[in-house]
Each structure stands twice: as structure tokens, then as C-alpha cells.
Amino acid sequence: MATERYNPRNCEPRWQTAWDEAGLFAARNDDPRPKYYVLEMFPYPSGRIHIGHTRNYTMGDVVARYRRARGYNVLHPMGWDAFGMPAENAAIQNNIHPKAWTYDNIATMRTQLKMMGLSLDWSREFATCDVDYYHRQQVLFVDFFEKGLVARKTSKVNWDPVDHTVLANEQVIDGRGWRSGAPVETRELAQWFFRITDYADDLLQSIEGLDEWPEKVRLMQRNWIGRSEGLLIRWPLVDGTAPAGESELEVYTTRPDTIFGASFMAIASDHPLARKAAEGNAELAAFIEECRRMGTSVAALESAEKKGFDTGIRVRHPFDADWTLPVYVANFVLMDYGTGAIFGCPSGDQRDLDFANRYGLPVVPVVMPHDADAASFQITEEAYVDDGVMINSRFLDGMRPAEAFEAVADRLAGETLNGRPMGERRVNFRLRDWGISRQRYWGCPIPMVHCQACGVVPVPKADLPVTLPEDVDFSQPGNPLDRHPTWRDVACPTCGGAARRETDTMDTFVDSSWYFARFTAPQENDPTDRAAANAWLPVDQYIGGIEHAILHLLYSRFFTRAMRDTGHLDLAEPFKGLFTQGMVVHETYRAGDGRWLAPSEVRVSGGEGGRSAVEIETGQPVTIGGLEKMSKSRKNTVSPEEITDSYGADTARWFMLSDSPPERDVEWTDDGAAGAHRFVQRVWRLVGEAAPGLAGVAPAAAHDGAAAAVSKAAHKALKAVGEDIERLAFNRAIARIHELVNALQGPAGALGGDAALAPALRQALEMLVHMIAPFMPHLAEECWAALGGTDLVAARPWPEHDPALVVDDEIVLPVQINGKKRGELTISRAADQVTVERAVLELDFVRRALDGAAPRKVIVVPQRIVNVVA
RNA sequence: GCCCCUGUGGCGGAAUUGGUAGACGCGACCGACUCAAAAUCGGUUUCCGCAAGGAGUGCCGGUUCGAGUCCGGCCAGGGGCACCA
Numbered sequence: 036m037a038t039e040r041y042n043p044r045n046c047e048p049r050w051q052t053a054w055d056e057a058g059l060f061a062a063r064n065d066d067p068r069p070k071y072y073v074l075e076m077f078p079y080p081s082g083r084i085h086i087g088h089t090r091n092y093t094m095g096d097v098v099a100r101y102r103r104a105r106g107y108n109v110l111h112p113m114g115w116d117a118f119g120m121p122a123e124n125a126a127i128q129n130n131i132h133p134k135a136w137t138y139d140n141i142a143t144m145r146t147q148l149k150m151m152g153l154s155l156d157w158s159r160e161f162a163t164c165d166v167d168y169y170h171r172q173q174v175l176f177v178d179f180f181e182k183g184l185v186a187r188k189t190s191k192v193n194w195d196p197v198d199h200t201v202l203a204n205e206q207v208i209d210g211r212g213w214r215s216g217a218p219v220e221t222r223e224l225a226q227w228f229f230r231i232t233d234y235a236d237d238l239l240q241s242i243e244g245l246d247e248w249p250e251k252v253r254l255m256q257r258n259w260i261g262r263s264e265g266l267l268i269r270w271p272l273v274d275g276t277a278p279a280g281e282s283e284l285e286v287y288t289t290r291p292d293t294i295f296g297a298s299f300m301a302i303a304s305d306h307p308l309a310r311k312a313a314e315g316n317a318e319l320a321a322f323i324e325e326c327r328r329m330g331t332s333v334a335a336l337e338s339a340e341k342k343g344f345d346t347g348i349r350v351r352h353p354f355d356a357d358w359t360l361p362v363y364v365a366n367f368v369l370m371d372y373g374t375g376a377i378f379g380c381p382s383g384d385q386r387d388l389d390f391a392n393r394y395g396l397p398v399v400p401v402v403m404p405h406d407a408d409a410a411s412f413q414i415t416e417e418a419y420v421d422d423g424v425m426i427n428s429r430f431l432d433g434m435r436p437a438e439a440f441e442a443v444a445d446r447l448a449g450e451t452l453n454g455r456p457m458g459e460r461r462v463n464f465r466l467r468d469w470g471i472s473r474q475r476y477w478g479c480p481i482p483m484v485h486c487q488a489c490g491v492v493p494v495p496k497a498d499l500p501v502t503l504p505e506d507v508d509f510s511q512p513g514n515p516l517d518r519h520p521t522w523r524d525v526a527c528p529t530c531g532g533a534a535r536r537e538t539d540t541m542d543t544f545v546d547s548s549w550y551f552a553r554f555t556a557p558q559e560n561d562p563t564d565r566a567a568a569n570a571w572l573p574v575d576q577y578i579g580g581i582e583h584a585i586l587h588l589l590y591s592r593f594f595t596r597a598m599r600d601t602g603h604l605d606l607a608e609p610f611k612g613l614f615t616q617g618m619v620v621h622e623t624y625r626a627g628d629g630r631w632l633a634p635s636e637v638r639v640s641g642g643e644g645g646r647s648a649v650e651i652e653t654g655q656p657v658t659i660g661g662l663e664k665m666s667k668s669r670k671n672t673v674s675p676e677e678i679t680d681s682y683g684a685d686t687a688r689w690f691m692l693s694d695s696p697p698e699r700d701v702e703w704t705d706d707g708a709a710g711a712h713r714f715v716q717r718v719w720r721l722v723g724e725a726a727p728g729l730a731g732v733a734p735a736a737a738h739d740g741a742a743a744a745v746s747k748a749a750h751k752a753l754k755a756v757g758e759d760i761e762r763l764a765f766n767r768a769i770a771r772i773h774e775l776v777n778a779l780q781g782p783a784g785a786l787g788g789d790a791a792l793a794p795a796l797r798q799a800l801e802m803l804v805h806m807i808a809p810f811m812p813h814l815a816e817e818c819w820a821a822l823g824g825t826d827l828v829a830a831r832p833w834p835e836h837d838p839a840l841v842v843d844d845e846i847v848l849p850v851q852i853n854g855k856k857r858g859e860l861t862i863s864r865a866a867d868q869v870t871v872e873r874a875v876l877e878l879d880f881v882r883r884a885l886d887g888a889a890p891r892k893v894i895v896v897p898q899r900i901v902n903v904v905a
Numbered sequence: 906g907c908c909c910c911u912g913u914g915g916c917g918g919a920a921u922u923g924g925u926a927g928a929c930g931c932g933a934c935c936g937a938c939u940c941a942a943a944a945u946c947g948g949u950u951u952c953c954g955c956a957a958g959g960a961g962u963g964c965c966g967g968u969u970c971g972a973g974u975c976c977g978g979c980c981a982g983g984g985g986c987a988c989c990a
Contacts, residue, residue, distance in 0.1 A: 770929035
């Protein structure tokens with residue numbers, strides 16, 4: 036009997052309604068079962084969902100559905116990271132209000148997400164641009180401020196001198212403003228900072244406990260925090276060379292052992308000494324100006340050509356009053372790290388060596404390999420950075436660098452300059468405080484007031500929220516809040532006099548640093564319901580892109596600590612398990628005139644080395660480009676509708692998790708989607724055709740006879756699929772399910788004869804339905820109904836496997852001779868090492884290989900392999 | 906420039922974490938069914954070789970009875986670098 040094709044377009048909305056009506060996915064805070072919080076990084080509402088987004092949410096959904104089946108009270112919420120620059124750009128370009136643009140996008144994207152059949156708790160949804168949300172963020176800011184976790188300092192921004200606006204690093208292209216094309220300048224602005232450095236040591240040490248995070252992310256965070264132990268050295272300035280009032284230069288170094296290899300000092304272009312020196316030196320001032328035009332991005336600074344300028348200032352060597360060294364301003368020294376000044380030791384650092392070679396400075400080797408000859412050891416083009424022996428270093432000669440470090444530190448601690456020790460041991464962090472001020476409209480207003488009389492004061496909590504005005508003008512560049520006719524004017528909360536609101540808004544990273552906590556009680560009047568936050572947090576499984584490995588995750592870790600210290604919750608680490616997934620990529624298409632074309636506008640033909648494409652509308656040939664991350668600008672996006680309309684959500688879900696391991700990129704291909712859909716139909720046929728013969732049959736495992744193969748296949752797959760889902764190895768789980776379907780195909784067509792087959796097959800199919808349910812929930816429901824089920828699979832528990840059915844009595848051991856596989860041995864699983872060894876030596880090919888001689892060694896790895904060493 | 910990651914058939918990838926390299930899928934080819942096509946089902950598919958056999962996990966070297974997996978050195982591609990989110 037022919038089974039009708041499965042029609043997702045009819046079935047999927049029906050089951051989505053059934054789940055909704057049963058209220059299966061709304062998590063209750065008073066549920067007594069153990070909790071499980073699974074969260075995908077929430078999306079920025081850029082316009083439309085593309086298939087890349089849905090991969091992320093599908094992974095979370097598989098975990099959520101699996102954990103529900105395992106008896107957990109699952110929290111799986113969704114929201115919108117809704118503040119940010121693109122909304123303002125849309126306002127400028129298309130004359131649409133950022134708020135309207137954002138909420139329109141959210142509405143579109145919510146509809147798209149709902150088509151995917153995700154088991155989300157929509158009752159907890161919010162957007163970070165909702166007043167209700169940013170109101171509580173302002174409360175947190177005020178609490179942090181009162182706790183001393185907020186600082187006001189100056190920092191540098193990219194300044195567009197034509198548009199008179201601050202530019203994001205992304206808006207600086209090759210040193211020029213993206214709209215005006217003018218070379219950018221660096222400006223100092225007073226800004227708000229969160230004191231994340233107060234937690235530097237804790238954030239570093241606690242990485243140790245994040246054992247469910249990828250090792251690479253932990254490493255990146257460690258390096259980012261960048262704890263180092265070094266020495267602060269005060270170098271005396273040579274009288275007559277230094278600007279008035281300056282008598283020393285502070286340098287932080289992690290290599291004080293190389294102090295006798297020093298040949299120059301280098302200071303940042305915005306170092307106070309550089310500024311003073313430039314006052315009477317036009318050429319130096321011009322050089323500093325040039326440095327300022329590089330913008331504020333570290334990547335741009337450090338990859339630029341290394342340049343320096345001799346200030347004319349000289350320092351005296353701490354261990355030799357007759358030894359003077361020049362002080363350069365260098366474009367690669369950062370004011371933000373250490374003291375903004377270094378001493379250069381060319382022989383021990385490649386960058387210093389390149390600098391010395393460029394400016395004709397001495398190169399004295401001070402560390403050499405243990406086996407080198409001190410008299411002839413030289414450094415010319417390549418610095419020696421490894422461990423070794425000190426040379427040319429007076430009292431340090433013969434020591435190892437680590438000993439020399441201590442010796443220099445001890446000696447300089449005893450010398451004084453201007454009443455302070457010349458050397459002090461210091462722990463330094465690379466991590467800087469988090470600057471959160473943005474000179475933009477579409478963000479959370481910073482709830483502070485500037486009063487002439489009282490200074491800067493926070494807005495009282497009773498007066499919060501400070502809401503964004505809606506009547507704003509985007510016709511000119513810059514922050515519309517600055518130009519608003521009335522919004523800035525406010526009475527000082529302290530003295531009642533005329534005062535001005537802060538017009539900067541918060542970095543959008545602030546919004547995403549605590550949304551996971553808000554989800555635990557999104558209606559609460561306070562930022563959190565402390566009991567709910569403590570009960571649900573930490574997030575058990577957090578899933579998102581590797582691009583967030585450092586900033587977002589580090590900021591969230593800081594925020595959780597700051598919220599703990601201001602009484603909003605009682606834990607330090609927000610994310611117990613972290614998974615970083617890969618992107619969905621697609622090849623790109625370009626018409627002859629350079630236009631990018633969407634996959635839907637192109638017809639691709641041919642295979643095997645000769646793929647070609649034409650534009651459907653014009654029939655003109657199209658250039659096929661490389662695989663790239665799906666993006667609007669390249670038009671290489673595939674929308675979920677394109678798939679759900681023809682194949683259904685289950686096919687899209689299945690395909691996105693097949694093949695590629697979730698942490699790696701996956702290429703979206705039409706063939707792959709079609710293949711996934713064939714599997715959907717295959718499962719449907721398998722169940723549909725067997726169902727009539729299984730009506731009224733009670734499921735039962737078969738332990739003997741031919742039907743046992745069916746039970747063994749099912750129980751083995753069930754165990755493996757559960758384990759794979761727990762390890763987030765979705766591609767392997769899917770391969771297992773394929774194998775099971777392959778194994779069941781034959782028996783399903785051969786019902787009758789063996790009386791044990793029908794119960795075994797029924798059980799196997801029921802297990803199969805539960806295994807596919809996290810991946811293809813709609814199909815699972817349809818199959819379950821076909822088998823006579825009257826409840827929802829989404830509400831059913833995960834089946835249990837029988838341990839007796841997942842082990843085989845006989846095993847096949849590969850047999851190697853000298854490490855190369857030459858054959859196999861089939862033997863009882865219970866056989867001991869001696870029995871295995873004896874059986875192996877009896878094998879024909881082994882006897883032939885040994886040719887009568889005794890083996891030198893036989894290595895038996897139990898249940899794995901045998902290696903005969905001849 | 907600095908930090909981190911990845912590299913396996915025509916393609917995506919698997920390999921119980923040092924133990925049979927290529928599971929599973931895609932594509933391709935052959936066959937069955939069909940008047941025919943689609944759909945479906947069965948088979949073949951790392952490379953060289955008729956075969957026996959040999960080679961093989963980006964490249965070079967090392968450790969080991971045994972290396973895709975560990976170590977050293979390269980090459981190529983990707984992510985991040987603090988105002989993209």
C-alpha cells in the first residue's frame with residue numbers, strides 16, 4: 036500500500052498550534068523539577084532572519100527538546116538585541132525613525148522564527164530597546180555608580196573633522212571617515228567607564244572553573260586579561276635634554292633581565308613627556324600629529340609601519356651613570372598599556388630589533404642559547420627570544436634570565452630616585468576599563484545629570500526611566516540628543532538648579548551583558564527577581580558565535596559579578612556551558628556588470644569541474660564566487676521561507692545540523708537541502724507503511740533470533756543519539772539515525788513470518804520517532820499519530836535503552852603485524868588476553884608472516900586491537 | 906603586528922581521544938522498476954595497479970609496537986584586537 040507523501044505545509048502549522056495550545060514551552064518559575072536553562076545569543080534585528088540565524092536556534096532547540104524529554108524544567112527564551120548603529124543609519128539613509136525600523140524588523144523576524152517550530156517560551160520575550168528593559172538597566176547603572184564601579188575618565192575617539200562626529204572603528208576605512216572621506220583625527224573625550232579592571236584577577240582565576248567552555252575561548256580570555264609580572268623602572272632624565280619639571284621616565288617591563296641590552300626608550304605619541312617635548316619642536320609635533328591620524332584601533336596601529344622620532348631627550352642607565360640612551364616617540368607604543376613607555380632591547384625582541392636596525396641603534400646580545408659561544412654570538416636580523424644564558428650584562432653574566440630578573444629587581448629596589456625606589460615589582464594587566472559612552476541616539480540613555488554647582492550626579496531611581504525622546508532630527512550628522520531643543524534641560528536632582536542631562540548613551544554590549552538574567556523574571560519591577568535569578572542561573576548551555584569569545588562573554592562575566600555586589604543576584608559566573616557554533620556560508624554570484632545576485636536569481640548547472648551559472652531573468656552568464664558568510668551586501672542569503680515553502684521547517688532543521696560539526700561552518704547547498712528532504716520522506720514512508728501491520732501490537736524488545744537485530748540496532752542508536760545530543764555532536768546523532776533507518780528498512784518490508792518481529796519493530800519505530808523529535812519535531816508528531824499515538828511527542832519522556840542489547844557477544848579485533856593491519860580476528864568479547872594472543876598466533880596470515888620464528892612482542896589492547904611485532 | 910582556531914576522498918565530514926582512516930550524507934556512475942520520465946529500490950565510488958600489492962589525513966622532521974590524533978618547524982585559510990553586533 037502506497038503511503039502519501041508527507042506534506043509539511045499542512046502538518047507543520049497544525050502541530051505548532053497543538054504545542055501552543057498545550058502550553059508546553061512556557062517555563063514556570065515554581066516548577067519543582069530540576070531546571071535547565073538553554074539560551075542562544077539573541078539576534079540583532081537587522082531586517083530578516085536568514086538561514087544562518089536559524090542554525091543557532093535549531094541547535095538550542097534540539098537541546099531544549101531533549102532536556103524536556105529527560106524530565107527537566109526547561110527555560111528557552113528569545114529576545115532582541117535591539118539598540119545599535121544600523122537603526123540610526125537606516126534613519127539617515129531612508130528617513131525612517133530608528134524605533135519604527137527596529138520594531139518592524141522584530142515583527143518580521145518573529146514571524147520567521149515561529150515558522151521554524153522552535154520550542155521557545157515567547158511569553159518572556161523582550162527587546163533591549165523596550166523602555167521596560169532599559170529602565171532597569173539604568174537602575175543597574177545607578178547601583179553600580181553608588182557602589183563605585185563607575186568611573187569618569189578621558190579616552191580617545193575617532194573624530195571626523197568634516198562631519199563633526201565620533202566614528203566607530205568600523206566606520207574608519209583606511210584612516211578616513213566612511214561618509215566624508217576626510218582623514219580621521221583622534222580626540223579626547225570625558226566618558227563613562229565600568230571598572231572591570233577591579234575584577235581582573237577574579238575574572239582570570241575563575242576561568243579555571245569554566246570546565247564546560249571550549250579551551251580556546253578560555254585561552255583567549257586569559258590572554259585578553261593579560262596578567263603579567265614585571266618591574267616598574269624609573270629612569271633618570273639627563274639634565275638639559277628634558278622639558279622643564281621632568282626628571283624621570285617610568286617604564287614597565289616584563290624583561291628587566293635584558294636591561295644591559297637596552298639601546299633606546301620609546302614612548303607613546305600621547306605620553307605627557309611627548310606632548311611637552313613637542314611644544315618646542317615643530318617636527319616632533321608633526322610626527323605626533325601623524326600618529327593621531329591613525330585612529331584608535333589597535334589593529335591599525337600595530338600593523339602599520341613601525342616609525343619613531345627622536346625627541347632629543349636622553350635617559351641615564353640605572354646601573355651606569357655614564358651610559359645615556361635616546362628617547363623616541365614611537366607609533367607602536369600604546370599609552371593604554373603599562374606606563375605608555377618601554378625600553379627597547381633589540382637583541383631580545385623582534386620589533387625592537389627592526390626599530391634599531393631602521394634607526395641605526397646598537398644591538399647588544401644579552402641572552403644566548405646554552406650551547407652558543409659568548410665571544411662570537413651575534414644578533415643581526417633575528418632576535419633571540421628563548422631561554423638561555425646572560426652575557427654582556429656585567430653582574431648578571433652567567434645567570435639564567437629568570438635569575439637575572441630577580442637580581443635586577445632586588446638591586447633596583449634598593450636604589451632611589453626622587454625619593455622613590457628605582458625599581459618596583461608590579462603585576463600588570465592588559466585588560467582596560469570598559470568605556471561605555473557612545474555619542475549616539477539609539478541606545479540606553481546614561482542616567483546622569485551635569486550640574487554647574489553639584490557636578491555630575493545620578494538621576495534618582497524614582498525619576499527613572501530617562502526615556503529617549505522620539506522627536507529627533509537625523510538631517511545632520513552627530514548625536515541628535517545633543518541638538519534636541521528641550522530634552523537636555525533638567526533640574527538638578529541635588530540642588531534643583533538648572534542642569535543638563537548626559538546625552539551619551541550606553542554601549543550596546545551593556546544591553547547584552549544581563550539579558551540572560553532578565554529572562555528569569557522579565558516582568559519584575561526590579562532588574563531581577565533575586566530568587567528567580569538564583570534558581571535559573573547559571574545558563575546551563577549558552578550557544579553563539581565564536582566572534583563573541585572575548586568581549587560579550589567577558590563583559591557578561593563582569594556584569595554578573597557587579598550585579599552580585601549590588602545585590603541583584605548571588606553568583607559570579609553566568610554561563611556554565613558554552614558552545615561556539617560555526618556560520619552558514621554560501622557561494623556568491625555576480626553578474627557581468629558587477630551586480631551581486633541572490634541564489635534565487637541564479638540557475639546553476641553542471642557538475643564535475645564544469646559548474647556554470649546563468650541569471651534566470653536575463654539568461655546571461657554569472658560568475659560563481661567563493662564561500663562567504665551569508666550577508667546582505669553579498670546577497671548570498673537564503674531565507675527560511677525559501678526552504679519552508681517547498682520542503683518545510685523540519686528539512687531545514689535537519690539539513691543545518693547534518694554533515695558539518697556544529698562548531699564549524701556549514702555550506703548551504705540546494706542539493707543538501709533536497710537530500711535532507713528525501714530523508715524526511717523516507718522516514719515517513721518507513722513508518723507509514725509499517726503502521727497498519729503494527730496496529731494493536733504491543734512494543735517489546737527481541738533478545739534472540741532474527742528480530743534481535745532490530746532491537747539491537749534500535750537500542751544502540753537510542754543510547755548513542757542521547758549521548759551525542761548531550762555532547763552537542765548533532766552531526767553524529769544524525770548519522771546514527773540514518774544508520775538505524777537503513778537497518779529498519781528491510782525488516783519493515785518483511786513483517787509476518789517471525790512472530791517476534793512486529794513487537795520489536797514497533798518498539799524500534801517508536802524509539803526512532805523519539806530520536807528524531809528534537810531535530811524534526813513536526814514529522815515526529817505526524818509519525819506518532821500514524822502509529823496510533825494520541826498524545827504529543829513533545830510532551831513524552833525519552834525512552835530508556837536496555838543495556839543488554841547494546842553489547843555484542845562477539846567482537847572483531849583488527850590484527851596488525853608491525854603496526855600495519857593484516858587481518859582480523861573474531862572472538863568472544865569475554866576472551867582474556869592470553870586467549871586472544873594464542874588465537875592470533877594461530878591465524879594463517881600471522882603464521883605466514885612469522886615464518887616459524889617467535890614474535891618479538893604481541894601487544895593486545897583489550898577490545899581494541901592486536902599488534903604482532905615480528 | 907599580536908592572540909586564538911582550522912586543514913582528512915570529487916564535496917560536507919566520521920574515527921570510542923594514541924589503536925581497523927574514510928562511518929553517515931551529498932554528488933557521480935552502473936543496474937532494477939517504467940512506454941518514458943520523476944519518484945523509489947539495489948550496487949560501485951581515496952589514489953596507483955589487471956592483480957598481488959603499494960601509497961595515503963596541508964608540507965618537512967621527531968616520539969611510539971602503533972600517529973589524523975602527541976612534539977618541533979613551516980605553508981594556507983578563518984575569528985578577535987576594546988565604538989560592528
